[in-house]
Amino acid sequence: MDGRALKKRTRKCVNREISIIAYVFVILFAGLIAYLARFIAVDGQEVINSSYNKRQNMLEKSIQRGMILGSKGEILAKTEYDKNGEMTRVYPYDSLFAHTVGRYNKTKTGLENSMAFKLLTSSSNPIQKIFNDIKGERSPGDNVVTTLDVNLQKVASEALGSKKGAVVVMEPSTGKILAMVSKPSYNPNTVDQNWEKLISSDNEDSALMNRATQGTYPPGSVYKIITAIGYMRQYPDSYRNFTYTCDGKYTIGDDVLKCAGGAKHGKVNMEEAFAKSCNGAFASMLANMDLSEFAKTNKDMLFNTSLDVDIPVRKPSYTLSNKDNDSLRARTAIGQGNTTTNPMHLAMIASAIANNGMLMRPYIVDRIENAEGTIIDKTAPKSYARLMSESEAATLTEYMEGVVTSGTAKALKTKEYTVAGKTGTAEIAGANPYSWFVGFASKNQADLVVSVCVENAGSSSSYAVPIAKKVFAAYYK
Amino acid sequence: METIIIGICKYIICLLVVMYTLYCFTVFRKRKESQAGVYGFQLFLMFAIHAFSFVCIFIGRYMDTTEDMLKCSIMYLVQVIVFLVFIIAYRLAYRKLSPLVFNNMLMLMAFGLIMQTRLDYDDAIKQVIFITIGLTVCIIIPFIIRKIKYLKDFGWIYGFFGLICLMLVFVIGKEKYGAKNWIIIGGFAMQPSEFVKILFVFFVASCLSKAKDFKSIVKVSSLAAVHVMVLVLEKDLGGALIYSVVYLFMLYIATSDIRYLLAGFGAGSLAAVIAYKLFFHVRVRVIAWKDPWSVIDKQGYQICQSLFAIGTGGWFGMGLTKGLPTSIPVVGSDFIFAGISEEMGGIVGICIILICISCFIMFINISMKIRLEFYKLIALGLSIMYMFQVFLTIGGATKFIPSTGVTLPLVSSGGSSILSTIIMFNIIQGLYVLNQDDVESRKQQEPRTAREGRKRRRNELEDTIV
Numbered sequence: 001m002d003g004r005a006l007k008k009r010t011r012k013c014v015n016r017e018i019s020i021i022a023y024v025f026v027i028l029f030a031g032l033i034a035y036l037a038r039f040i041a042v043d044g045q046e047v048i049n050s051s052y053n054k055r056q057n058m059l060e061k062s063i064q065r066g067m068i069l070g071s072k073g074e075i076l077a078k079t080e081y082d083k084n085g086e087m088t089r090v091y092p093y094d095s096l097f098a099h100t101v102g103r104y105n106k107t108k109t110g111l112e113n114s115m116a117f118k119l120l121t122s123s124s125n126p127i128q129k130i131f132n133d134i135k136g137e138r139s140p141g142d143n144v145v146t147t148l149d150v151n152l153q154k155v156a157s158e159a160l161g162s163k164k165g166a167v168v169v170m171e172p173s174t175g176k177i178l179a180m181v182s183k184p185s186y187n188p189n190t191v192d193q194n195w196e197k198l199i200s201s202d203n204e205d206s207a208l209m210n211r212a213t214q215g216t217y218p219p220g221s222v223y224k225i226i227t228a229i230g231y232m233r234q235y236p237d238s239y240r241n242f243t244y245t246c247d248g249k250y251t252i253g254d255d256v257l258k259c260a261g262g263a264k265h266g267k268v269n270m271e272e273a274f275a276k277s278c279n280g281a282f283a284s285m286l287a288n289m290d291l292s293e294f295a296k297t298n299k300d301m302l303f304n305t306s307l308d309v310d311i312p313v314r315k316p317s318y319t320l321s322n323k324d325n326d327s328l329r330a331r332t333a334i335g336q337g338n339t340t341t342n343p344m345h346l347a348m349i350a351s352a353i354a355n356n357g358m359l360m361r362p363y364i365v366d367r368i369e370n371a372e373g374t375i376i377d378k379t380a381p382k383s384y385a386r387l388m389s390e391s392e393a394a395t396l397t398e399y400m401e402g403v404v405t406s407g408t409a410k411a412l413k414t415k416e417y418t419v420a421g422k423t424g425t426a427e428i429a430g431a432n433p434y435s436w437f438v439g440f441a442s443k444n445q446a447d448l449v450v451s452v453c454v455e456n457a458g459s460s461s462s463y464a465v466p467i468a469k470k471v472f473a474a475y476y477k
Numbered sequence: 478m479e480t481i482i483i484g485i486c487k488y489i490i491c492l493l494v495v496m497y498t499l500y501c502f503t504v505f506r507k508r509k510e511s512q513a514g515v516y517g518f519q520l521f522l523m524f525a526i527h528a529f530s531f532v533c534i535f536i537g538r539y540m541d542t543t544e545d546m547l548k549c550s551i552m553y554l555v556q557v558i559v560f561l562v563f564i565i566a567y568r569l570a571y572r573k574l575s576p577l578v579f580n581n582m583l584m585l586m587a588f589g590l591i592m593q594t595r596l597d598y599d600d601a602i603k604q605v606i607f608i609t610i611g612l613t614v615c616i617i618i619p620f621i622i623r624k625i626k627y628l629k630d631f632g633w634i635y636g637f638f639g640l641i642c643l644m645l646v647f648v649i650g651k652e653k654y655g656a657k658n659w660i661i662i663g664g665f666a667m668q669p670s671e672f673v674k675i676l677f678v679f680f681v682a683s684c685l686s687k688a689k690d691f692k693s694i695v696k697v698s699s700l701a702a703v704h705v706m707v708l709v710l711e712k713d714l715g716g717a718l719i720y721s722v723v724y725l726f727m728l729y730i731a732t733s734d735i736r737y738l739l740a741g742f743g744a745g746s747l748a749a750v751i752a753y754k755l756f757f758h759v760r761v762r763v764i765a766w767k768d769p770w771s772v773i774d775k776q777g778y779q780i781c782q783s784l785f786a787i788g789t790g791g792w793f794g795m796g797l798t799k800g801l802p803t804s805i806p807v808v809g810s811d812f813i814f815a816g817i818s819e820e821m822g823g824i825v826g827i828c829i830i831l832i833c834i835s836c837f838i839m840f841i842n843i844s845m846k847i848r849l850e851f852y853k854l855i856a857l858g859l860s861i862m863y864m865f866q867v868f869l870t871i872g873g874a875t876k877f878i879p880s881t882g883v884t885l886p887l888v889s890s891g892g893s894s895i896l897s898t899i900i901m902f903n904i905i906q907g908l909y910v911l912n913q914d915d916v917e918s919r920k921q922q923e924p925r926t927a928r929e930g931r932k933r934r935r936n937e938l939e940d941t942i943v
Binding site (some may be wrong): 014015017018019021022025026028029032033035036037039040041043044045047048050052053054055056058059061064117130133134135136 | 478480481484485487488614726729730733764770773781782785786787788789790791792793795799800801804823827828830831834837838841844845853857861864865871872875877
């Protein structure tokens with residue numbers, strides 16, 4: 001082999017290595033392009049749907065904001081243009097859906113905010129879209145179809161009447177939110193005109209706030225559900241033998257915890273204590289529990305965690321620790337301490353109990369359709385978390401049924417369906433107590449969860465329970 | 478009316494860019510004779526894209542006052558004249574330039590100028606000035622490469638001179654965008670690392686083409702490592718990465734020994750882990766990449782805005798001036814890709830990536846044809862340097878990889894970046910010319926029988942570059 005040939009061979013050889021490098025880079029870039037294409041076609045659609053993205057106004061020039069619809073196709077929000085091309089967002093049900101559907105004017109809220117980019121995406125025929133672009137006409141944006149049942153929403157809203165408070169209605173087997181009412185409400189059609197009044201500091205209504213998800217309510221006796229789960233977990237073999245003799249007072253040092261209405265429940269087991277909502281019995285349960293274990297139970301019940309629902313929900317808070325005194329401990333056991341929650345959160349706990357311990361992810365957007373009604377994206381029900389075991393859920397259901405058959409919610413007793421629930425009366429310093437009911441109704445299976453909180457009302461049986469009753473009745477009608 | 482025109486232009490521009498890009502690849506297959514027309518047509522497409530883009534920018538952004546209208550028209554004319562002048566000048570100066578590389582260089586510059594004019598008029602003026610200076614000064618580079626034969630003898634001088642320039646920033650450096658790698662000369666901020674990277678390639682090519690024994694490799698590697706270390710100290714992560722990757726691949730080609738490459742990447746990964754543990758600003762970049770949404774108010778802000786821009790733009794874009802690229806911090810330089818993708822569309826964005834790939838394939842092609850190892854290594858080093866930088870900036874803007882803060886060569890604003898890339902492109906052009914000379918001279922020098930000659934000529938025709 002002479003020198004030239006050798007040189008030629010090494011050159012070939014080196015070139016082989018160069019082409020290897022070239023291929024490496026081409027593959028790298030093929031990956032980048034594939035990733036980018038996927039992002040634009042699929043992932044980007046999710047990403048841009050963020051309130052941090054300031055491009056909505058830009059899109060509104062080329063896309064007509066889509067409609068928000070009820071579960072049976074009722075129009076909850078639509079866009080209209082006047083002769084000059086000025087756009088108005090119209091809400092045919094006025095104040096009824098103000099907190100869930102939200103508003104368009106004065107910083108978007110609710111679905112108007114969280115679904116903004118879905119409403120401004122046109123999934124109609126792309127050729128038509130190009131033509132519209134060229135003609136300078138707006139393409140119709142996609143419609144958001146919600147899980148909201150207009151009839152139930154009306155019933156819940158009327159039942160709550162002029163009281164402040166909130167109602168959440170959920171389907172436990174899927175997580176569908178069927179109704180969500182917060183009172184007082186406001187009319188999103190006239191929010192511009194009434195804005196000063198709505199935000200004025202001497203207005204104590206806070207009508208803009210969605211109490212169903214943003215309220216910071218003490219849970220009152222509804223919290224006994226959690227105390228009960230905690231006790232069952234810490235005394236799995238002996239909780240059925242629990243007894244407590246109630247003389248109407250539970251004494252902690254110089255502090256006294258009384259049972260509601262001055263009642264003396266006598267000797268009660270756990271089921272009776274739950275049905276009659278005996279404060280002393282639950283305070284004595286928590287007095288014998290390990291607090292770090294109980295903190296874990298609270299975490300399992302989604303306290304101190306961010307709740308992933310279609311609309312933002314305030315974090316429920318539980319803070320009891322060994323540093324706190326016995327008085328606070330006893331009050332925490334019956335939902336009167338520093339613990340705060342909201343109707344949505346308690347609806348989720350009740351959903352889990354109703355659904356054999358498994359919480360389905362609560363959702364409010366059922367599907368996205370294009371202007372022609374073709375489904376673009378459908379929300380499939382999916383599990384959120386298992387909050388408790390099946391047997392725990394069964395025991396709690398039993399206890400909660402006791403509340404209706406022989407306890408504090410007898411008004412809900414009916415032959416047509418079975419109701420399981422828990423009432424609560426949260427004492428508020430210097431004001432009337434808050435009235436709670438959280439529970440579910442079943443015929444063959446658990447059909448409907450209702451969570452009601454009425455502010456500054458009075459005892460639960462006279463305020464929250466009748467509201468729940470009207471919703472159950474409307475559902476089974 | 479305004480919306481309609483911009484709407485129509487958007488689709489026309491998209492179509493023209495796709496056509497341009499297709500031609501970038503079909504020329505690899507066609508025979509040389511039929512290519513001249515294609516290249517001319519590519520330039521025509523470039524002017525058309527530029528013109529339609531300016532229509533959008535004019536009616537979308539510069540219609541408010543007569544002064545604005547005048548400013549925009551002048552800007553358009555100046556840009557067109559600059560392009561025409563240099564197309565003619567380069568054609569007159571060199572008969573044998575690679576037309577594909579030259580066209581792509583102008584096309585990428587045109588994208589940059591369009592975006593800069595749309596974003597900020599003053600930046601556009603600067604960009605035009607830098608392009609003019611760059612193309613004027615660098616027109617002699619192919620000539621130098623061709624005529625000065627002892628460029629390969631300065632190995633260590635390149636290395637140490639470059640290192641000194643890099644270290645200048647420790648003495649007179651200024652911090653900008655979190656990296657202390659800028660110096661200000663006569664009112665102009667410049668980044669020495671942009672120019673030193675070319676010296677770096679020359680240094681490595683020169684030293685490695687001479688000696689390949691282990692001891693020499695250790696020496697060269699040490700100096701290269703010092704370069705990288707200096708860049709790390711300046712917090713110029715993108716620069717450090719580019720230098721290291723280029724060095725490793727050049728070492729691999731020079732030695733044909735895969736062990737160096739593997740060892741190098743092993744050491745590199747280890748260094749990356751250490752850097753992650755050691756430096757806060759490295760961790761910040763990684764966090765902003767892994768889950769920008771959790772830190773959207775702080776470190777993740779830029780990348781989130783970039784993704785919003787690309788996502789909202791979709792395939793066809795919002796139309797020039799119809800998007801909100803200014804919501805992305807430093808959109809003019811590091812995140813220019815997001816700005817283009819938002820307003821001109823994802824299709825145009827992908828075409829830009831493909832145009833860069835076409836440049837890279839051409840560079841690699843040139844490197845493979847060159848016989849002299851020094852030049853071969855230079856062509857290879859510069860190809861990798863170019864392509865890796867493109868990868869870092871576009872990958873960073875799309876969240877494919879963590880953002881490293883490097884520019885998109887020729888498109889991003891920034892004098893240092895533009896000038897150094899023009900130098901790189903013209904060096905490659907010089908190597909292309911040199912190789913064409915080489916092929917021709919071999920053709921003439923070697924006496925042969927007619928029959929052999931025909932055969933040989935056929936081989937050499939294949940040897941010349943498309």
